[in-house]
Amino acid sequence: MPARRREPLARDLPAELQVASTNGSTLTDSRGRKYIDFVMGWCVGNFGWRPAAIAKAIERFKGPDYVYPGYAYAPWTELARLLTSLAPRPLTTCFRATGGSEAVDLALQAAMIHTGRRAFLSLEGSYHGNTLGGLSIGASDNREQIKNLLPHCGKVAPPLDAKALRRIEQRLKRRDVAAFVMEPISINLGVLIPEQDAIRRVRDLCRRYGTLFIADEVACGFGRTGRLFACEHFDLDPDMLCVAKAMSGGLAPIGAVIATAPIATSMEENDGAFYSTYGWHPRSVAAAIAAPARSQGEPGPAAHRRCGDERVFPRPPAATRVRPPGGGSHPGPGDRDRCRRRGLRGRHPRQVPPQRAARVDRRIDGAAAAVAGDRQGDRRERARHSGALDMIRRGVAANPSVQLESPRTQRWKVES
Numbered sequence: 001m002p003a004r005r006r007e008p009l010a011r012d013l014p015a016e017l018q019v020a021s022t023n024g025s026t027l028t029d030s031r032g033r034k035y036i037d038f039v040m041g042w043c044v045g046n047f048g049w050r051p052a053a054i055a056k057a058i059e060r061f062k063g064p065d066y067v068y069p070g071y072a073y074a075p076w077t078e079l080a081r082l083l084t085s086l087a088p089r090p091l092t093t094c095f096r097a098t099g100g101s102e103a104v105d106l107a108l109q110a111a112m113i114h115t116g117r118r119a120f121l122s123l124e125g126s127y128h129g130n131t132l133g134g135l136s137i138g139a140s141d142n143r144e145q146i147k148n149l150l151p152h153c154g155k156v157a158p159p160l161d162a163k164a165l166r167r168i169e170q171r172l173k174r175r176d177v178a179a180f181v182m183e184p185i186s187i188n189l190g191v192l193i194p195e196q197d198a199i200r201r202v203r204d205l206c207r208r209y210g211t212l213f214i215a216d217e218v219a220c221g222f223g224r225t226g227r228l229f230a231c232e233h234f235d236l237d238p239d240m241l242c243v244a245k246a247m248s249g250g251l252a253p254i255g256a257v258i259a260t261a262p263i264a265t266s267m268e269e270n271d272g273a274f275y276s277t278y279g280w281h282p283r284s285v286a287a288a289i290a291a292p293a294r295s296q297g298e299p300g301p302a303a304h305r306r307c308g309d310e311r312v313f314p315r316p317p318a319a320t321r322v323r324p325p326g327g328g329s330h331p332g333p334g335d336r337d338r339c340r341r342r343g344l345r346g347r348h349p350r351q352v353p354p355q356r357a358a359r360v361d362r363r364i365d366g367a368a369a370a371v372a373g374d375r376q377g378d379r380r381e382r383a384r385h386s387g388a389l390d391m392i393r394r395g396v397a398a399n400p401s402v403q404l405e406s407p408r409t410q411r412w413k414v415e416s
């Protein structure tokens with residue numbers, strides 16, 4: 001058999017575009033073709049590409065090239081203060097990380113150290129990063145590929161309905177589960193929005209049985225769902241919150257775990273391993289401090305709070321949420337497949353034949369044109385791209401320039 005010609009770069013997603021530049025809502029390829037970017041880096045470009053406030057913060061940055069984690073650095077404290085002031089109430093302490101997978105892994109470690117337990121519970125089919133810890137609490141089929149992932153990782157099939165709640169309680173009753181981990185709004189399961197009561201009940205069960213509740217907001221945090229954190233939709237107070245991705249608007253890599261004081265104390269007093277060479281790199285910190293304030297052009301917590309403002313992030317009103325015929329809140333398998341086909345979920349991208357991927361790309365690229373067409377009364381054009389618009393409406397695909405004007409009439413507008 002002739003040897004397969006190898007590219008020097010290994011990849012898990014097909015290279016569909018040679019990217020030359022990004023700006024606002026658009027992406028330009030190496031041949032100068034401009035695309036409206038509905039993927040927005042998959043929950044990274046929530047503020048649009050190159051938001052002025054963050055770009056300026058990076059340009060003006062005059063700090064050190066690097067700071068050794070054992071030293072003090074005032075902007076670390078400033079960012080930690082900022083994050084803890086924005087995060088749900090009992091979260092008081094930040095751990096530095098370089099991205100989402102590292103943050104989730106750190107949270108798992110902290111949960112084990114704090115509770116002295118080893119088991120975890122999460123939603124079946126979920127994605128929590130590509131470290132061995134993240135894969136262990138993600139979809140069960142990861143274990144078919146890598147048999148000796150973390151042991152004692154139980155999964156509960158979504159959605160969070162009465163049956164799931166019963167299963168969760170049965171499992172937690174054994175009092176050996178260190179943490180229950182979920183995305184409060186599961187972007188990776190096709191934007192699964194749990195019922196208020198259900199997620200709060202899970203939180204209560206965790207409390208009752210001594211299990212920590214870890215909210216993985218790596219994807220759904222930083223404005224992705226219309227609030228700064230998805231937890232806010234449910235008035236949810238997790239024991240740990242994992243953040244990354246849009247935290248720095250895509251201009252620099254960063255991640256964090258925000259934890260309660262007792263968990264932080266357990267990690268510090270029991271030699272938790274949270275040294276990170278590039279965790280909170282000075283440039284990333286400058287970007288992250290500027291990120292939530294980006295569009296208002298005013299720094300400080302007040303501006304950050306306003307990230308929930310519908311003018312900045314179109315918030316999916318209850319009436320527009322996709323509900324299956326049975327009335328639950330879990331989008332059907334068709335939705336999940338559509339996410340995968342568009343490369344939004346990225347779990348099985350190799351299954352997408354290139355011809356179909358190109359077709360899907362064209363569909364997404366056409367959505368903004370369809371919105372513009374809709375304004376001129378061209379309903380047919382809009383209908384042709386309704387799938388892509390639906391993805392934006394539900395927060396699966398992002399495009400800051402395309403917003404739902406009225407959930408009642410389903411009219412869209414394009415910010416020029």
Ligand SMILES: Cc1ncc(COP(=O)(O)O)c(C=O)c1O
Binds near residue numbers: 099183219
């Ligand atoms: C919910 C969730 N957690 C964790 C991660 C891992 O983040 P990263 O790719 O920054 O390591 C992702 C990435 O898509 C994610 O969606």
